[in-house]
Amino acid sequence: MSSSHDSRGSQNFEATGDYFSLDDILATQERIPCTFQTEVLNLGYIDPSLDSSNIPKGTKLELPFWLAKALCSRRKQCVTIDLPKHYKEVYRDVFNADANVVDLHKLGPYFYRFGSHLLHFEHPESPDIAKSLLKVFQARFRDIMDASQNAYDQDMSKMTEKLDEMEKVIFFHGQKGLKDLQMWETREGEKIKISEMVINHRKRKRTHLDES
Amino acid sequence: MSLIRHSLYVGVVEKPPPPPLTEEQYGEMEPKYPEGGHYLSVLRPHGDDCVRQVFEEMRALFEQNQQDVEKALDGAQAEMFPGIRMRHAALERNKRCVLAYVYNRLQKIAQMRWEFGSVLPADIKYNLAEQEVQWFIKYTKCLATYMRSVRAEGGLDLTQDLKPPKSLYIEVRCLMDHGEFETQDGGVILLKKNSQHFLLRSECEHLIRQGVLEHSVH
Structure with missing residues (x-):
């Protein structure tokens, strides 16, 4: 059906089609304002405010991306989509002014991923969105890189809470690199450590005991 | 629906x-x-x-x-x-x-x-569905069969030496009472809390990963 299906056989789901990727599932759950171009029988229950059992032509509904995509194929368009407001020109102007101050987590949290999914619809504004996504990322990347490479053992939650999920991954990878380097320099690297899962398992047990 | x-x-x-x-x-x-x-x-x-x-x-x-x-x-x-x-x-x-x-x-x-070893803690196992437990057992079996087949004699334990080893023996400190432990050469040592031992790295790596022992590096 879609490209996501074809990639199921490939090894790296993260980088390619993401059929099994939880992030991608979450991102494709975001809603898009849609207008129905045809009547849909017996599915009126989707919108509780509709009285009839059918969805009449012209109904405006916010559908999740995966549904909108299925109904918006080139062959027969059942719905037309409108852009979510965070990707409209007003917001693009805001990003242009200064992308660094925007709280992408609030607008997303899968701002880039969802944004690139939106391009599938071939909306007239798609090229502008694509350009804007790239620009926003370029503008913000410097700060993220800077923080992730230089903040050692500091509370960065103020900064990370404004990051999109993809930016967060980049940030934490950078932090891990920094920490690993630090470990190597202090010769901590050769020490055999207790495994992460065991630690978390213990912590859990402890809170469990505290509660009871 | x-x-x-x-x-x-x-x-x-x-x-x-x-x-x-x-x-x-x-x-x-x-x-x-x-x-x-x-x-x-x-x-x-x-x-x-x-x-x-x-x-x-x-x-x-x-x-x-x-x-x-x-x-x-x-x-x-x-x-x-x-x-x-x-x-x-x-x-x-x-x-x-x-x-x-x-x-x-x-x-x-x-x-x-890889992190807990071939036996899962009971409370974690409790969170798994029956089929998942079966899958875990099969996975463990597959891994064991593969590790046995790698070298002609004795196989190769892939879960060992996740970090490059620097010495054969390492110094460890006991974090909890673990009872008696039989070493490869037949000796028996008592792993008592806060006791320190000098053990074969390959023998105690798993215990360190489980949090029973702590690796002391100087």
């Missing part, structure tokens, strides 16, 4: 799903973030009820679609098709959610083999 407001997520089921609505509604996922990290490193209980609800919904969607397809074929009613497409999309979506849920849990379970 029931509304599925579940949270299919690796760390899953933040709260019990609310009772199914009586109104028909199409598949919907409301994923919740586990607090703290992106992925929890310890599994939550298997969301059996959620998965069953998804299956029920999928069955209902499928049956409705079957009926509509027959109707459409009979009278060639083009107006049936948008509805069929919507339900089909919901079916595909639900399928994807459930598969991703199962897949990601299995990934975690495979990782557990």
